[in-house]
Every structure is written in C-alpha cells, then in structure tokens.
Amino acid sequence: MVSAAPIHIEALAAERPEPGTREVVFDIGDLTVSYDGNPAIKGATFEVYRNFVTAIIGPSGCGKSTFIRCLNRMNDLIQGAGVEGRILYHGQDLYGRDVDPVEVRRRIGMVFQKPNPFPKSIHDNVAFGPRVLGMTSDLDARVEVALKQAALWEEVKDRLKKSALSLSGGQQQRLCIARCLAVEPDVILMDEPASALDPIATTRIEDLMHELKKDYTIVIVTHNMQQAARVADMTAFFNIEKGEEGERAGILVEYDITSKIFTQPSDKRTEDYVTGRFG
Amino acid sequence: MRTTFTEELDTLQASLSEEVELVLRALRGSINSLRESDPDLADEVIAFDDEVDALYLSIEQGIESLLARQTPVAVDLRFVLAVLHSNLHLERMADLCVTIAKLTKLAHGLPPDEMLVEGFDEMASRAEEMIRVALDSFVNRDVAGAESLVDLDELIDRTNRRVVEHVLELGGDPERREWGLRMIVISRCLERVGDHAVDIGEQTAYLVTGEFREFTDASHPERVDT
Amino acid sequence: MKGRSRDVRGAIFRLALLVSLAVAFVTLGALLVDVAGKGFEFLDPFFFTHPPSTDPHQAGARPAILATLYIGVLLLLFTVPVGVGTAIYLEEYADKNRWYNRLLEVNIQNLAAVPSIVYGILGLAFIVRGLGLGRVVLAGALILTLLVLPTVIIAAREAIRAVPDSIRQAAFALGATRWQVIARQVLPAAIPGIATGSILALSRGIGETAPLIMIGALTYVAFDPSLLGPFTVLPVQIYNWTSQPQEDFVKLAATGIIVLLGMLLTLNAFAIWLRNRYERRW
Numbered sequence: 062m063v064s065a066a067p068i069h070i071e072a073l074a075a076e077r078p079e080p081g082t083r084e085v086v087f088d089i090g091d092l093t094v095s096y097d098g099n100p101a102i103k104g105a106t107f108e109v110y111r112n113f114v115t116a117i118i119g120p121s122g123c124g125k126s127t128f129i130r131c132l133n134r135m136n137d138l139i140q141g142a143g144v145e146g147r148i149l150y151h152g153q154d155l156y157g158r159d160v161d162p163v164e165v166r167r168r169i170g171m172v173f174q175k176p177n178p179f180p181k182s183i184h185d186n187v188a189f190g191p192r193v194l195g196m197t198s199d200l201d202a203r204v205e206v207a208l209k210q211a212a213l214w215e216e217v218k219d220r221l222k223k224s225a226l227s228l229s230g231g232q233q234q235r236l237c238i239a240r241c242l243a244v245e246p247d248v249i250l251m252d253e254p255a256s257a258l259d260p261i262a263t264t265r266i267e268d269l270m271h272e273l274k275k276d277y278t279i280v281i282v283t284h285n286m287q288q289a290a291r292v293a294d295m296t297a298f299f300n301i302e303k304g305e306e307g308e309r310a311g312i313l314v315e316y317d318i319t320s321k322i323f324t325q326p327s328d329k330r331t332e333d334y335v336t337g338r339f340g
Numbered sequence: 341m342r343t344t345f346t347e348e349l350d351t352l353q354a355s356l357s358e359e360v361e362l363v364l365r366a367l368r369g370s371i372n373s374l375r376e377s378d379p380d381l382a383d384e385v386i387a388f389d390d391e392v393d394a395l396y397l398s399i400e401q402g403i404e405s406l407l408a409r410q411t412p413v414a415v416d417l418r419f420v421l422a423v424l425h426s427n428l429h430l431e432r433m434a435d436l437c438v439t440i441a442k443l444t445k446l447a448h449g450l451p452p453d454e455m456l457v458e459g460f461d462e463m464a465s466r467a468e469e470m471i472r473v474a475l476d477s478f479v480n481r482d483v484a485g486a487e488s489l490v491d492l493d494e495l496i497d498r499t500n501r502r503v504v505e506h507v508l509e510l511g512g513d514p515e516r517r518e519w520g521l522r523m524i525v526i527s528r529c530l531e532r533v534g535d536h537a538v539d540i541g542e543q544t545a546y547l548v549t550g551e552f553r554e555f556t557d558a559s560h561p562e563r564v565d566t
Numbered sequence: 567m568k569g570r571s572r573d574v575r576g577a578i579f580r581l582a583l584l585v586s587l588a589v590a591f592v593t594l595g596a597l598l599v600d601v602a603g604k605g606f607e608f609l610d611p612f613f614f615t616h617p618p619s620t621d622p623h624q625a626g627a628r629p630a631i632l633a634t635l636y637i638g639v640l641l642l643l644f645t646v647p648v649g650v651g652t653a654i655y656l657e658e659y660a661d662k663n664r665w666y667n668r669l670l671e672v673n674i675q676n677l678a679a680v681p682s683i684v685y686g687i688l689g690l691a692f693i694v695r696g697l698g699l700g701r702v703v704l705a706g707a708l709i710l711t712l713l714v715l716p717t718v719i720i721a722a723r724e725a726i727r728a729v730p731d732s733i734r735q736a737a738f739a740l741g742a743t744r745w746q747v748i749a750r751q752v753l754p755a756a757i758p759g760i761a762t763g764s765i766l767a768l769s770r771g772i773g774e775t776a777p778l779i780m781i782g783a784l785t786y787v788a789f790d791p792s793l794l795g796p797f798t799v800l801p802v803q804i805y806n807w808t809s810q811p812q813e814d815f816v817k818l819a820a821t822g823i824i825v826l827l828g829m830l831l832t833l834n835a836f837a838i839w840l841r842n843r844y845e846r847r848w
Contacts, residue, residue, distance in 0.1 A: 133739065135735070166741040179751060264342060
C-alpha cells in the first residue's frame with residue numbers, strides 16, 4: 062500500500078504563529094505603577110504580540126485596568142499616578158521625554174467598560190476622532206469604513222444623523238469601537254468591553270474581536286475567564302500579593318498561550334484561579 | 341455567531357473523517373497482505389499505524405483545548421464527547437489491523453486454506469461497509485443508519501463463528517493447525533472491528549438523542565433494542 | 567385604633583401645609599392684584615417712549631428702561647466669559663490639592679451670600695472713585711457683575727460637573743488635547759446648564775436696587791443714558807415715584823413694577839424653558 066502524505070489538519074490547539082515569528086508590539090519590563098506612593102502593580106514583565114488578542118485576567122484589585130491604562134498613557138490623567146519600569150512600543154520608550162501622549166493615544170485606542178458614546182449624532186461620534194486629529198479629508202468615507210469594520214454599518218447607515226444615545230447597549234459599544242477605529246490605530250485596548258452587555262451582544266463583540274485581530278493588535282481586560290478562554294491567543298494572569306511591608310500590589314503570575322493556561326497552567330495560583338478554587 | 345467555534349467543531353469532524361479514511365486503508369492493506377501472504381505489505385501496514393496514532397493524538401489534544409476554551413454545552417458538548425469516544429474506537433480499529441498484519445507475518449509460509457482466505461475478504465468488505473455506514477450516520481446525524489449497524493454486525497459475528505468451525509475441520513497437520521489458530525485470531529480481530537463500528541453508531545445515537553444506550557448487550561443477547 | 571390616630575396626625579399636617587401655602591400665595595396674589603389694578607391705567611406704549619416728567623400724565627420710564635437693558639446686556643457680556651472661564655479652570659485644570667485653589671473654592675461660596683449693599687459700597691470705593699469711572703452705566707454694570715458672578719460660576723460648575731467623566735475619558739482616549747476635550751465635548755454638553763444659570767443671574771442683577779442707589783443711580787434722569795454717563799434704572803425709578811406724594815405717581819410706580827415684573831418673569835420663564843428643552847439626562 063502507498064503510505065499517505067502527512068496529514069495537514071489545521072491544528073486545533075497549536076500556538077499561532079510559531080514563537081520565533083511573533084512580532085513584539087509592547088515590550089514591558091519590570092513595570093511598577095503607584096498611586097500616591099501606593100503600588101498597584103509591581104514588577105510586571107512580558108511581551109504583547111502583533112495581531113494577537115492578549116487577555117489580562119485576575120481577581121478584582123489586581124491592577125488589570127491600571128496596567129492597560131499605562132499602555133496608552135491614560136494614567137497621565139490621574140493625579141498622583143507614577144509609572145516606573147520599561148514600556149517599549151515597537152522598540153520606542155512610551156514614556157520618553159519627547160513622546161507626545163496625544164500621538165500615543167491616536168495609535169493606541171481604548172474601548173471602555175460602559176459604552177460611552179458622545180451625546181451627538183452617530184456620524185459625529187465616529188467623526189470626532191479624525192476631526193480633533195486633523196484627519197478631515199473624506200470624513201464621510203472614514204466614518205463608513207469604521208462603522209463597517211465595527212459590524213455596525215448595516216444597522217445605522219440610514220440614520221447617521223440620529224443621536225447615538227438612541228442605540229441599544231450592544232450597538233453603542235460597537236459604535237465606540239468604530240469611533241476608536243476611525244483614527245486608524247495600531248492597537249486597540251479594551252477594558253472589560255462586554256461586561257455591561259447581554260450575552261448576544263457579548264458574542265457579537267467577541268466575534269468582532271476575531272475579525273479585528275487580523276488588522277489590529279488587541280489587549281483586553283476581562284473578569285470573565287470564559288471570555289478570555291474564548292477570544293484570547295495569549296492570557297496573562299495577574300494576582301494580588303502582599304509585599305514586605307504588608308502593602309498589597311498586583312503582580313504577573315503567569316503568561317502563556319490561552320489553551321495552556323486553561324488546560325495545564327504552570328503555576329498553582331493560576332490553576333486555583335481558573336478552576337475557581339480561589340481564597 | 342461564534343464562527344471560530346463553529347469552524348473548530350467542523351474541523352474536528354473533518355479530522356474524524358480523515359481518521360476513518362486512514363483506518364479503511366489500514367484495513368484494506370492488512371487484508372491484502374493476508375490474501376497475498378505478503379510480509380512486506382504487512383510491515384507497511386504496521387508502520388502506517390504511526391500516522392493513525394498521530395492523528396488520534398491531535399484530535400485528543402484538540403478536544404482538550406476546545407473543552408477548555410469554548411465550554412461547549414448541549415448538542416455541542418455531546419458532539420465533542422461523541423468525537424472523543426469515536427476517536428478511541430477508530431484508534432482501536434487501527435490497532436486491530438496491525439494485529440492482523442502481525443499475524444499475517446507469523447502465518448507466512450504456512451499452508452493457507454483458500455476458501456477461508458476468501459471468506460476473510462468478504463468479512464473485511466463487510467467491516468469496511470460498517471465503518472463507512474458508521475461515519476455517514478455520524479456525519480448525517482442519522483440514528484436509523486446507526487442502528488442498522490447491528491444487523492451488519494450480526495453477519496460478521498456469524499461469519500466469525502463459521503470460521504472457528506471451519507478451522508476445527510482443518511485436520512491434524514501441525515502447520516495447518518498453526519495457520520488455523522492464527523486465522524481464528526484474525527477472524528476475532530475483524531469481528532472486533534465490527535463491534536467498534538457499532539460503538540460508533542451508539543455515539544451517534546447519543547449525540548442525537550442525548551441518551552446513551554447500548555444497541556445490543558453482550559450479557560443479554562436476546563434483548564435487542566430497536 | 568392606632569391607624570386612625572396616625573391618619574388624623576397626617577391630615578392635620580397636610581392641612582397646616584396647605585394653610586402656609588395659601589398664606590403665601592394669597593399674599594402674593596393680593597399684591598399682584600393691587601399692583602395690576604393701580605398700574606393698569608398708565609400701561610401703554612407712551613410709558614416706554616417718554617422720559618419722566620413732573621406731570622404724571624406726561625411721564626414715562628424710557629431712560630430707566632433703556633439703562634436697565636444696557637446693564638442687562640453688559641452683565642451678560644461680562645459675567646458669562648469670566649464666570650464660565652473660572653468654572654472651567656476650577657473644574658478642569660485646577661489641582662484641588664493646592665491651597666490657592668481651595669481658597670478660591672471657599673470664597674466663591676461666601677461671595678454668593680454677601681448682601682448686595684456691600685457690593686454697592688465696594689463699587690463706590692473701588693470702581694466709581696478708585697478707577698475714576700464716576701457714577702455711570704459702565705460702573706453699575708461692573709458692580710452688578712461682581713454681584714452675580716459667584717452665582718454664574720456656581721451654576722457653570724454644576725453644569726460642567728454634570729458632564730460624566732466617561733465622556734472626557736473617551737475623548738482623551740481618542741487623542742484629543744485637554745482643550746479639545748473641553749471645547750468640543752464638555753462645554754457643548756454643559757451649555758444648557760450654563761445658559762440657564764446665566765439667565766437667572768441676569769434676572770437677579772436687573773432687579774437689584776441697593777448697590778445702584780449706593781453708587782448714585784440718580785433718581786431723576788430725563789435724558790437717554792449712555793455708557794459713560796449718569797443713569798437710573800427701573801427699580802430706582804420706581805422707588806423715586808413711590809416717594810412722590812401724588813396719587814398718580816403711585817400709579818406710575820405700579821406701572822413700573824408691572825414692566826419690571828414682566829421682564830423678570832419673561833427671563834425666568836425663558837430660562838426654565840431652556841432647561842427643560844435642552845437639559846440632558848445622563
């Protein structure tokens with residue numbers, strides 16, 4: 062009998078792409094963030110890869126939102142917030158002396174937990190970003206492209222002038238995503254984007270993430286482990302630990318491909334968390 | 341909705357179909373090696389089992405990852421569990437083909453009984469048919485088709501019993517007797533292949549109805565569910 | 567039984583409330599009816615177009631009305647930019663931990679409660695005499711600006727604070743500068759609240775009498791006012807007329823009151839309409 066050629070079955074659980082070919086978007090080294098001197102995160106070190114969905118999971122207060130807000134320098138807006146350590150974005154120091162936070166936020170967009178459309182029309186919501194950044198050529202085309210990418214165009218194309226607040230919660234969140242995409246970012250940060258939405262709207266957002274990651278790099282914070290399991294390629298588990306002086310800060314416990322975190326985590330703390338045996 | 345998840349389920353089923361193709365080739369190869377008494381072909385069959393094992397492992401790992409990441413429920417969960425079990429049955433079938441090949445090598449040089457060998461050909465064809473029916477029923481979620489495997493299995497069982505009688509009649513020649521013993525085991529292997537096919541049919545019924553029941557119960561042969 | 571006695575107490579309480587309400591409304595109603603009755607006679611276009619005179623039948627309130635209008639416009643022009651600007655500074659830029667900002671906060675609350683006569687004295691000393699402007703419309707407007715500014719600041723701050731922080735966060739996250747966030751998101755959303763507050767402050771300013779008397783809003787002005795000239799305002803004109811003995815002047819005063827009340831009610835109604843129409847429910 063003739064021996065068969067090797068079977069090419071799309072690997073169901075393989076790492077994608079191979080470790081050697083991953084492109085680093087964020088290189089985070091020994092990151093420590095404090096508010097008025099109290100550390101919220103200590104010594105976090107890992108890399109975020111291009112066109113991956115990277116999920117940050119962990120118990121409340123472990124610094125997930127604090128971490129993600131460092132990536133687009135939104136922590137600058139909080140008085141008393143101090144950031145130490147290294148965050149390199151495509152090799153450049155994100156907190157360098159001559160780095161403009163406005164430019165950072167154009168490249169690294171953010172979607173928030175509770176949908177927060179502006180009290181303006183749908184069109185003006187999406188157009189706001191390009192307008193403030195001076196990207197005013199072909200504004201209508203930009204709005205259309207962004208709404209299509211956010212899988213919202215078909216539902217709103219006939220009522221762009223209507224108020225954004227007339228949309229449902231799930232639609233508003235997709236509008237916020239479209240708003241973010243309109244400025245042509247490189248990275249999209251999502252802080253618990255679906256926690257205020259019903260299950261169907263949540264599934265739509267998750268499907269959207271699968272589509273968007275082909276063109277963008279996505280970092281998502283979620284307290285819903287199953288969501289992280291469904292959408293993320295890489296998962297980082299943060300936990301709260303007591304320091305020497307008794308202060309509680311978030312630390313990175315484990316960072317690996319998602320299927321490994323949920324089938325065979327290396328650290329017992331990770332296993333306790335994902336199996337729900339915490340505390 | 342959940343297109344990635346749906347694609348993963350489809351890929352899982354496709355993998356199972358691929359595995360069936362491999363098993364069929366192994367079966368055909370092993371019977372051909374028996375008919376032609378060809379030890380080289382038998383070696384190929386034995387080596388080929390590595391591919392089946394690799395696919396088996398890949399499916400196992402895929403299921404593990406899918407369960408962890410997608411938390412399937414209801415019909416999706418039953419589907420994944422049915423694939424898990426069927427995967428094992430197919431791997432067992434492939435192992436049985438290896439056993440047939442090994443026995444063929446051991447029987448090489450011993451005087452064959454042509455009638456018996458032809459009988460095996462027919463048995464193998466029946467087994468092949470059962471495997472195809474099992475897969476088609478699974479893919480089409482056809483419970484009736486799955487249940488029809490019981491009748492097909494009955495034919496193989498009868499043939500298996502006739503083989504034993506036939507071997508007993510072979511006579512006193514020691515080489516003949518040795519050959520006959522080997523053949524009994526081969527016959528048993530083919531009969532086991534048929535049983536595994538029925539087991540796959542039971543998985544199909546479980547997948548569709550949510551109830552697991554045995555089509556026939558070996559310890560209560562008179563009770564046959566319809 | 568117990569239930570019934572509670573009912574009785576409740577009924578008595580309600581009755582007491584109704585009585586107080588009635589007292590207030592009846593008194594007010596009586597005053598209004600009285601004024602309307604007295605002032606009706608002289609209420610015609612003549613009242614608006616003619617200056618006052620010693621003959622009540624030749625008298626009008628034109629200079630007073632004009633000056634009131636001028637001061638109203640100047641009030642808006644001065645208080646809105648300064649008030650809104652201060653509110654923006656305090657809400658959006660100020661570091662609340664700095665002592666001078668906290669001082670500012672406390673003082674604004676205090677200033678809103680200062681009696682208006684004090685502003686009159688202040689204005690006399692620093693604006694009329696200190697700046698050397700004299701007893702002119704501009705001075706009056708500046709003094710009233712100081713008077714109503716705290717109210718405008720407080721109203722503007724409330725309106726700005728009412729804009730949820732999530733809107734600002736979203737705008738920042740898109741790459742807007744702080745000024746763009748304020749100008750394009752916060753202010754537009756706060757405008758209804760700011761407008762309402764400004765109009766209410768305006769109507770208070772127009773009705774003020776004491777500070778203007780303090781700086782010498784002359785009680786008899788028969789010529790049209792100009793920015794840097796002597797003047798009188800409607801409340802003062804009314805005051806003047808009431809101090810005249812003749813019956814007809816009392817009637818004229820009542821007419822003036824009707825006009826003044828008309829202006830104030832219109833402004834307030836407009837403010838309320840504005841708030842109801844454009845107020846955003848977050």
